[in-house]
Amino acid sequence: MTAQKKASVLKVENFKHYVDYFNSMEDENIAKAIPNDSAWAWMKTNIPLFECPQQNFEEIYYFRWWSLRKHITNTPQGYAITEFLVDRSYADKYNLISCALGHHIYEFRWVHNPEFIAQNVKLWYRGNEGKRMKKLMTFSSWTANALYNRYLVNKDEKFLLDMFPDLVDEYAQWEKDRGRTDGLFWQIDVKDGMEESLSGGRHVQNVRPTINSYMFGNAEALSKIAAIIGDKKQVAYFQNKAEKLQDLVETRLWNAKDEFFETLTEKDTSSNVREAIGFIPWYFNLPEKNKGFEKAWAQVTDEQGFSAPFGLTTAERRSPRFRTHGTGTCEWDGAVWPFATSQTLTAMANVLNNYNQEVVTEEDYFKQMNLYVESQYYRGRPYIGEYLDETTGYWLMGDRERSRYYNHSTFNDLIITGLVGLRPRADEKIEVNPLVPQEKWDWFCLDNVLYHGDIITILWDKTGEKYNKGKGFKIFRNGKEIASSEKLEKLISK
Numbered sequence: 001m002t003a004q005k006k007a008s009v010l011k012v013e014n015f016k017h018y019v020d021y022f023n024s025m026e027d028e029n030i031a032k033a034i035p036n037d038s039a040w041a042w043m044k045t046n047i048p049l050f051e052c053p054q055q056n057f058e059e060i061y062y063f064r065w066w067s068l069r070k071h072i073t074n075t076p077q078g079y080a081i082t083e084f085l086v087d088r089s090y091a092d093k094y095n096l097i098s099c100a101l102g103h104h105i106y107e108f109r110w111v112h113n114p115e116f117i118a119q120n121v122k123l124w125y126r127g128n129e130g131k132r133m134k135k136l137m138t139f140s141s142w143t144a145n146a147l148y149n150r151y152l153v154n155k156d157e158k159f160l161l162d163m164f165p166d167l168v169d170e171y172a173q174w175e176k177d178r179g180r181t182d183g184l185f186w187q188i189d190v191k192d193g194m195e196e197s198l199s200g201g202r203h204v205q206n207v208r209p210t211i212n213s214y215m216f217g218n219a220e221a222l223s224k225i226a227a228i229i230g231d232k233k234q235v236a237y238f239q240n241k242a243e244k245l246q247d248l249v250e251t252r253l254w255n256a257k258d259e260f261f262e263t264l265t266e267k268d269t270s271s272n273v274r275e276a277i278g279f280i281p282w283y284f285n286l287p288e289k290n291k292g293f294e295k296a297w298a299q300v301t302d303e304q305g306f307s308a309p310f311g312l313t314t315a316e317r318r319s320p321r322f323r324t325h326g327t328g329t330c331e332w333d334g335a336v337w338p339f340a341t342s343q344t345l346t347a348m349a350n351v352l353n354n355y356n357q358e359v360v361t362e363e364d365y366f367k368q369m370n371l372y373v374e375s376q377y378y379r380g381r382p383y384i385g386e387y388l389d390e391t392t393g394y395w396l397m398g399d400r401e402r403s404r405y406y407n408h409s410t411f412n413d414l415i416i417t418g419l420v421g422l423r424p425r426a427d428e429k430i431e432v433n434p435l436v437p438q439e440k441w442d443w444f445c446l447d448n449v450l451y452h453g454d455i456i457t458i459l460w461d462k463t464g465e466k467y468n469k470g471k472g473f474k475i476f477r478n479g480k481e482i483a484s485s486e487k488l489e490k491l492i493s494k
Helices: 012-024 036-046 055-069 101-108 115-126 143-154 157-178 209-229 232-253 276-284 293-300 338-354 362-375 412-419
Strands: 049-051 072-075 078-081 443-451 454-461 472-477 480-485
Touching (some): 012 036, 012 049, 049 055, 055 412, 101 143, 115 143, 143 157, 157 209, 157 232, 209 232, 209 276, 276 293, 293 338, 338 412, 412 443
Antiparallel strands (some): 443 454, 454 472, 472 480
């Protein structure tokens, strides 16, 4: 399947200039399975196409596919997806690190060839003589949730059901390793990939919104996978796990005074500090609707909260301990981390899609996406690294080789499911809810999206003169129009 044959509106060759530019930016010192001279051939065969009038959005979209491709690695056991291009001493075989595996799955689910991420997942779970890799569980994980959400895009039921026993076994191991008698989970912040946080420490066993939200998301996903199999016992078992965690997170981690989900210390008292991890429950739609939890999102637009000139901080700016841990040892005490930004923006899109609230708007979402785009430059060139200063936009380890092309976040999944608004579903309806404000762009198009085996095209053309498909907002399946509106609004095909 190639983009040249399947894209119904956009011409793939119109975007080759981005790859030519990206290739010219560097002397390629580290080449994996798909080197720079093969990048365009890989991209035009594998990725959805995106066009919009705001050039930096478009440029970073293609840059992120170009940089993602750098991390595909050939191994004797199939494809692997790395986090760092340079070797890390604490990595598993093939330089694998599990911290961002959930992000990798969410991003790669839109790549046409499913084998890149499928082989990587199987390597993680069966690459150690048929057993999971030794360091798979070094970091908290939402892999079951991510794989179910991948299934919602490609409907590869065979792969999902094949992985089900591995995921069930992993869940049980997390309960054994990190579960408490009250049903909550504890984690040290470094094993969340978030060391030097304001609420914890490298050796502090706190009850964090991260792992508890992840385990809720995994339990819900395992219940849904069990339903596909028809295993009613497993459906009920994991649904009960999810419901219990939902109640515990809402009652134990919600700080009514701060109106925020916060970490519980080892003494079972609130850490009394707002951190970006308090938004993670919405990544999995954990908080119940109409209970007032959405008040937490007021902190996204508050400059004393998380709103900064170059994006969303990882801790509230009003805290006297904000950015007090120094720089250079991976501090999550306030600087902007794309890992957290992409989690928060995924959660924010869920709030805008699934909750009745007036705390945040699509304008707020677009503003943060715009800042995320603007932050991904270094010395005038597209760049993605580890973390950056919230007021200057300076990449804090940008001159370190290890930091270049850091594969630790999502971006294109946010464009597809958030900004353009394709919301994956288990049924065959196509749901699109764009979060582009009505008067922001006069046109945009997402094309060549492989979804449920079909090619989906989504476009907005205010005048009808850009794409010559008529005025308005439209969805096409395999080139045939299936839904339309005169304005940018939620559409669901029949």
